[in-house]
Amino acid sequence: MNTSATYSEIVKTADGIPLKVSLAKAQRKSKIRGMLLVLPLFAFILLTFFVPIFDMLFRSIENQLVPEIMQNSSKLLVNWDDQSGELPPEEVFAAAKLDFEKGHAERTILRVGRRLNYEVPGFASLFRKTARRAKDFEPPFTEAFIERDKRWGEIDTWKLIKRESGAFTISYYFAALDLSYAPDGSIGIKGETQRIYLKLFWRTLALSGLITFLCLILAYPIAHLLSTLPLRISNLLMIMVLLPFWTSLLVRTTSWIALLQQEGVINDLLVGLGLITDDGRLAMIHNAAGTIIAMTHILLPFMVLPLYSIMKTIPPSYMRAAKNLGATPMVAFIRVYFPNTVSGIGAGCILVFIISIGYYITPALVGGTDGTLISNFIAYHMSVSLNWGLAAALGVILLVIVLMLYYLYDRVVGIDKMKFA
Amino acid sequence: MALPAYTSPGERVWFYTYRIFCGLVFFFLIAPIIVIIPLSFNAVPFFSFTEEMLTFDPAGYSLRWYNDFFTNSNWQGAVRNSVIIAFFSTIIATFLGTVAALGLSRSDMPFKSTIMGLLISPMIVPLIISAAGMYFFYSQVGLQGTFLGVILAHTALGTPFVVITVTATLSGFDQVLVRSAASLGANPTTTFFRIIVPLILPGVISGALFAFITSFDEVVVVLFVGSYEQRTIPWQMFSGIREQISPTILAVATMLVCVSIALLTVLELLRRRSERLRGMTPQ
Amino acid sequence: MKKIRQISLALGSAAVLGIMGVANAQDLVVVSWGGAYTASQQKAYHEPFMANNPGVNIINDDSAADGISKLRAMNEAGNVTWALVDAVASDAIILCEEGLAEPIDHDAMLAPAPDGTPASEDFGDLVVSECFIPQIVYSTTFGYRTDLVKEPPTSIKDVFDLGKIPGKRALEKRPIGNLEWALIADGVDPDQVYDVLDTEEGVDRAFAKLDTIRDEVIWWEKGAQTPQLLADGEVVIGSTYNGRLFSVIEEEKQPIAMLWDWQVFDLDGWIIPVGGPHREIVEEYLRFATDTQRLADQAKFISYGPARKSSAPLVGKHASLGIDMSPHMPTDPANAKNTLLYNYVWWADRKDDLTERFNAWLAQ
DSSP states (O other), X not given: OHHXXXXXXXXXXXXXXXXXXXXXXXXXXXXXXXXXXHHHHHHHHIIIIIHHHHHHHHHTTXXXXXXXXXXXXXXXXXXXXTTSSSOOOHHHHHHHHHHHHHHHHTTOHHHHHHHHHTTSTTHHHHHHHHHHHGGGOOSSHHHHHHHHOGGGGSHHHHHHHHHTTSSBOOHHHHHHTTEEEOTTSOEEEOOGGGOOHHHHHHHHHHHHHHHHHHHHHHHHHHHHHHHHSOHHHHHHHHHHHHHHHHSOHHHHHHHHHHHHSTTSHHHHHHHHTXXXXXXXXXXXXXXXXXXXXXXXXXXXXXXXXXXXXXXXXXXXXXXXXXXXXXXXXXXHIIIIIHHHHHHHHHHHHHHXXXXXXXXXXXXXXHOTTTTOOHHHHHHHHHXXXXXXXXXXXXXXXXXXXHHHHHHHHHHHTOGGGOOOO | OOOOXXXXXXXXXXXXXXXXXXXXXXXXXXXXXXXXXXXXXBSSSOSSOOHHHHTTOGGGBOOHHHHHHHHOHHHHHHHHHHHHHHHHHHHHHHHHHHHHHHHHTSTTOTTHHHHHHHHTHHHHSOXXXXXXXXXXXXXXXXXXXXXXXXXXXXXXXXXXXXXXXXXXXXXXXXXXXXXXXXXXXXXXXXXXXXXXXXXXXXXXXXXXXXXXXXXXXXXXXXXXXXXXXGOOHHHHHHHHHHHOOOXXXXXXXXXXXXXXXXXXXXXXXXXXXXXXXXXXXXX | OHHHHHHHHHHHHHHHHHHXXXXXXXXXXXXXXXXXXXXXXXXXXXXXXXXHXXXXXXXXXXXXXXXXXXXXXXXXXXXXXXXXXXXXXXXXXXXXXXXXXXXXXXXXXXXXXXXXXXXXXXXXXXXXSTTOEEEEEXXXXXXXXXXXXXXXXXXXXHHTOTTTSOSOEEEESSSTTHHHHHHHHTTOOGGGHHHHHTSHHHHHHHHHHHHTTGGGEEXXXXXXXXXXXHHTTSOSEEEEEHHHHHIIIIISOXXXXXXXXXXXXXXXXXXXXXXXXXXXXXXXXXXXXXXHHHHHHHTTTSOOEESSGGGGGGOOBOTTTOOBSGGGSTTSTTTOSSEEEOOHHHHHHHHHHHHHHHHHHHHO
């Protein structure tokens, strides 16, 4: 910037600094000031939110447990050729004896057993059985181990330990994608009876798609009505959209339970009207139907509001012009009105879809067995099975799907356009 | 909007079908929220209208579930915790979010949309994922099962709303006002407090309300990051529904509906005030 | 403005107290299941213990349902605030193996029976883990609506017989227990159940048996659900914990009766979290609360069998109903003709993969 200055007469400020320099300085200062304003929140979000998300990413691949607790044997196993068809050498067994003895004293070795049990059922008891006696093992240790449990004489046992001896593992992701991962590292598809997560991902996507579609069908007419009615009336009707929006999610889920259950309001009403018999009460809850109905209700405002804000911007004169030019109302709608609302439809659909694929509370309460989503299984592995690695892997896959959709949303709508009622 | 006289019968049918459909959708939206209110006054522990209730027999109604709510220590603890947690996370979120929004709306802010995207990501990432990440990480640093942990988590979830509402307010903000204040001799501090603050205040307050309600309604994160000691109203409702659904939950739900109505009113008043201040006609 | 400041100050100090609300030196956080169960512990153990030790204040925390995960989280942080946790036997085994529960010497820590029999002998084989102090024996068994079945069910086979007992039935949403029942109903010798389940064909056979009633099953997750479903008439028969059935039959007088055939025994007891506070008071408490009399006392409030052999003769009448509790105990000889004890060791190995398969089966 100095070069250009030399060609023209240099304009100076009152204190003798060239105006350009002074301006640049002021601009830089202003920029820094702006950055400083953003910095505290940025640091806060980084620490309380991004670091935890990265921690989850890390958990989905970390495997320090095995190499740390079986440190002697895992080091030696690296040199063992698992394709040789032979058991590891005696020194590995001797090292394993040390690991078991130490791990038993420190009460850590059974964690390895539980960890490997995720891969091959039976390792928990194998480790429990072995740990109790390891300190009495006499050389040759190969024989001592095999005598304690014949599984120590199987090559696959050692292949699995070798495979999981690294500091990182991919096995949680294979499990999350219903892939079988043999001890020797070969990959296949799990048997029909064991496949679950892919099915759940599909179900989550399918139910979310259906809910999004239902929301669109219900929201489009009322958004249109709200945008065309006189303000006085539409403001009143808007309350009917905003009140559910502002009402606690649990309140709305609770009321759906009260409405839908077998002894609930709707069934009572239908029986009272004689439409169904008392023992023919409809099962509308604790199944997919319950999830769909309750979630459509809960997410409907998220569809109405973006549609409404787009429709509000379409001048009524468009439709009148189309009709004046001879279009039937149907044609005018399809050719003129509808295309103008497409961006609102895109925004609403992606928003509702993103929210619904990560939904946990409502499916957990009204979903029964066929209305539960992938997030319910993430919660299950976090709090019941304690398989945190698998929970993290499922979470990361879900996060990737959401981020892809979010990217799409950004392309269609723009993140900075996000607004609320 | 009455129909003009020249509409064809077909159009008439279509018009009324459309109106009826809209009426049904509005009914679908509002009925579930209204229906729990009378049910919460049920004298018997059922989730349906009894005959006494339908004939408006006073014996069919009672306040026993409200009484249960006000005498049960689980619920009282939950109310206290909810207020404490929401209060502190709202304060922090509003402060951090407003300051950041002031920075973000400067015209010379570099990487604006990227930073914005990062700052509002807690709102986009599904709660179960945030909950999982926070649960794993907060466990390691000793924040799991503490009030501080839950407050930090809720603050992170609440800030995007503050950032968005305040930025939106500032985007309609006329920079000429700042320059004219300066030219009239106001120093930056005076300008800030006399010009900027009053104008963005509605945005800040509605952002704060969003942050408050986010924390007040939030259940997934508090289920994992919190513990029994930090149980909030939604936490208590969730475990109540899972364990044994009693009409006390309906009483709580009714009171929460009243809270939402109050919030909605405040927001609407703020919106009107903001528009009046900016010289727009109320919409 | 002044008012707002006052309110915020009040809130602020309340919150600081809340955050700083570290229990004072003698507060003992005891984690249990809540509801009637915690109430029975409060009456039988906590209140007499606090009466004898005025300095100690026991705080009930009802989070036992997420006990293992919360305990692991606290352990990772090195900040365990729970002094004592109530856990079912299978969870106690996991906690012990994960190094989250303290192993204990039962004879050194716990009181002997009144006749001098050492604790470990008095509890017998109910000590399924070196970290576990058994408290009660409970069972998962069936209740049925006496007015909705044509003829009362007499064996576990009837649960799987849609011809004899038509209508919905409630079963727990997990493989444990259901697979065993399915095989017994399918004619497998109860002694051989786990041997059969060890084979792939055995597991297939159990699932095939469950397939036959699948459409008529409502799956429950919490113990309160089945009594509710039975009371509402949504199911005609359903499994749940025997104590829950006791209260719905005897306290709420619903037309429900018990089917004890092949009830599955399970245990519930205490574990001491590793790194938990107030170890000395905890040990003192355990010595008191698990002695012969205290365990028998608990049965006055809830129909679960005391884990000590020496407690059985001391079981008396229900505290408020005044009925004799012995016939309601799962361990009563009349009820315990056919019983199954979980094979904890076997399930520790197979829980992960069979739960996965069970969930896949449900998701079909």
